[in-house]
Amino acid sequence: MTAKSTDKLWLSGNEALALGAYEAGVKVASGYPGTPSTEIMENLSKYEGVYTEWAPNEKVGLEVALGASFVGVRALATMKHVGMNVAADPLFTSSYTGIRGGLVIINADDPEMHSSQNEQDNRNYAFAAKLPMLEPCDPEEAKEFLKTAFWISEGYDTPVIVRTTTRIAHVKGQVAPGEKTGSSVKAEIVKDAAKFVMLPANARNRRKFVTERMQRLKDFAESFPENRIEWGDGTRGFITSGISYMYVKEAFPDASVLKLGMVWPLPEKMIRSFAEQVDELFIVEELDPFLELHIKAMGIRCHGKDLIPAEGELNPGIIKKAITGEDSAKFAPVALPPRPPNMCPGCPHRGLFYALSKQKVFVAGDIGCYTLGFLPPLSSMDSCVCMGAGVSGVHGMAKALGEEGMGKEVAVIGDSTFVHSGITGLINIVYNNSYSTVIIVDNRITAMTGQQPNPASGTTIKGEPAQMLNFEELCRAIGVKNVVTVNPHEIDATKKVLKEEINREEPSVVISRAPCVLIPSEKKREKVPYRTAIENCTGCKACLGLGCPAIHWVPVTQEEGAKLGFKEKQKGYSEISVELCNGCGQCAELCKFDAIGKEEGR
Ligand SMILES: Cc1ncc(C[n+]2csc(CCOP(=O)(O)OP(=O)(O)O)c2C)c(N)n1
Incomplete structure (x- = not known):
């Protein structure tokens, strides 16, 4: 380009x-x-x-x-x-x-x-x-x-x-x-x-x-010309920068404004002169009172966080109300329907977290799409601090609890996050004779931020081929003797491996590998959706335990249930939205009644 x-x-x-x-x-x-x-x-x-x-x-x-x-x-x-x-x-x-x-x-x-x-x-x-x-x-x-x-x-x-x-x-x-x-x-x-x-x-x-x-x-x-004063009405003067400048202009179009294009270091003389020429000075900035503190340190009286919130984003309405006390309909936010986050249908992380939810362990988590494993019904992440913190933290837990903690905690980290800052934590586990287990949820991509390749993806930013980091070899080279790879869509097999590795008395790594469904090559893959055979569904809701957006519960009245041949107690059935289903098969594995399959009508 x-x-x-x-x-x-x-x-x-x-x-x-x-x-x-x-x-x-x-x-x-x-x-x-x-x-x-x-x-x-x-x-x-x-x-x-x-x-x-x-x-x-x-x-x-x-x-x-x-x-x-x-x-x-x-x-x-x-x-x-x-x-x-x-x-x-x-x-x-x-x-x-x-x-x-x-x-x-x-x-x-x-x-x-x-x-x-x-x-x-x-x-x-x-x-x-x-x-x-x-x-x-x-x-x-x-x-x-x-x-x-x-x-x-x-x-x-x-x-x-x-x-x-x-x-x-x-x-x-x-x-x-x-x-x-x-x-x-x-x-x-x-x-x-x-x-x-x-x-x-x-x-x-x-x-x-x-x-x-x-x-x-x-x-x-x-x-610097980008630090400039826009003179207006001198009763109120605003010092501001970035997006807050736009909000101030919208909320107070006639006021005098000192717009800072350079927020550090500050033009002290310009600020002093501006402050002297307005009746009341307001510092409008998102988050910390950064400009306010430095301007106050110059001995200049001004309003700032005494009026303007220090948390979250601002907008013209918030600023107007904070300064004048007026609510303005003009600035009322548009109400948008909430869209709670969830893993995509067919996400491999779902299978891993479902299997993990059966282990009853403390999951020291990390940051990525997989952090959504925290949400119900999976509810399988118990901490998330910063990239890499789960791997280092689980070792801290092991050292704090000693033998008592064995088999009771595990770390989960994504492929990109592991490369970013998980490798050193794993080296620490091995070096300092721990027993911790680390699960690398390897979906072959940095999914959360929008499918960027990472050193384990095999391509560069331009999509050119690159050396693909081999996690199995890397972990063994670090000194982890027990490295097992699982396919998280195979839930039963994954459960078995997790149980064994989490309870091991020496460091182990489980690589949970299946590609993200949004990787372009995966998107192109033909998907055969699963369907429900309603007559076989017993309403046990096991498939709903996955929290997959493609599966929903359809309630039925007793009359409708009778027509469908349900037992009296059955209050409804699970249904798959075929247009959402990515054909991963996790739900079919959980269904013990042959009610989920790929053939038409079941
Ligand atoms: C220090 C830091 N840099 C960047 C980010 C943004 N970020 C959050 S998670 C993540 C990586 C997620 O990729 P991966 O570990 O592969 O997990 P996935 O989303 O694919 O499940 C990134 C880049 C961050 N939170 N912290």
Whole structure:
């Protein structure tokens, strides 16, 4: 793909960021999927002349980009907010080394936790790592800010963070394609130990550089055109950024607004001058009182989290009400029908969790589609903290409980998550003589974030063939002697293996392998749906224990039941929606009455 048209394009924020990266002449881009950041890399991979990849995790992704920057090319790393925690180690020290080719990190926060386990505010990382951070308010700005970020990066010898939030990442807006720019830095190997080797003597010097760089960036912030005042009525003044700026403009179209395009470091003089010229100052920001704290630290009186919620997303209605006390019908949210999450019909995870639910053990879980194993009727996940935590945690439980805990807890982790941060936990189990069992639910793909390939999938981001990580060999190489592979659609066999391995007195790994039904090759596979033979159904509801969306319960009156030949006590029967059924056969395995089969009429 190339972007040559001069017409405006209708792009999401993430598509616009990809276009911005392309126009900025990015040569190397590495990321790990995570909502709401995933589509940036997916879209960038369609442009010619940009090397893109899915890294095993965010730390690796940032280090890849940093390496590319060291040899003088423009490089990009993308991640969701919690990914920044994983990448924090290289992030903080890359602030000291600085860059050669421009280095930009796109960080996508998720206020309201639409698809996340927490809603941390990563503006705090810019402050803590002493890095500049830009925050666009729409797709057009997203593209332009990305290009500006590369310019700042090379001008100030610094990585630059571009922060988006879910609304910016996924909203669509008009974006004008622009000129392709590039770096004036030459791509070559340059040895510069004082800059790149961060041992204490060098790091102390670079620490001084970082302080001096922050001062220069502060000065720059005063004249940066994307920090701008839009004068209006002076009774109320708002300082805001990103999507909150859009909400403020909608709720208070006549007010004076200081819009910050760069949220760190702050233009102190501009803020002071603005504050002096308005009667009352309001800081409107989602999540933490980040701007508010720093503005208050300047000795400026303002309203912020005393009025505006610090949890979840904002919207114009919330802001208007918080400040004026008025409820406005104009901003009333549209009521949407709820869509509770569930595993897809035919999901292999369902079979595994059904089998696991019979083991009566504590399931130290992890993050992925399989986290839905927590929901009833499977109810088979008892903890979920962050990627990898289940594998390390189950070992902690084993060490805490000793022999008492044997056979009572197990870890479950997805294939992508295992590669991301489960392998080291498993090494720890083996190294420290544990007895824990780890189940790798291997559906061959990173399903939760939308089917991205990972090192165990056998393809790259561009769909080209790649070495396929062999979990069985890897686990044996780590030192796990008991490695068993099961097909989770075969529930009885899976149950047997789980019982044996969970009770083993030494480390074991169960690989529960069957492809995700949404993998394109699986989608193409012809599916023969299962059907119910109503006359054979006894109403035992065993099949409903799977929680499959393709199976539902049909209640019948006594009269209807009699017509169907049911016994008096039978209150209904299970029915399969053939249009939803993926033909996995898990329900047929559970049915002991020959009421579920593939032939017409049964
Ligand atoms: C540090 C971090 N990075 C990214 C994510 C987003 N994320 C959640 S689960 C997941 C991977 C899921 O893939 P897999 O383990 O294969 O399980 P599946 O969804 O296929 O069942 C990702 C990328 C996250 N929650 N935390």
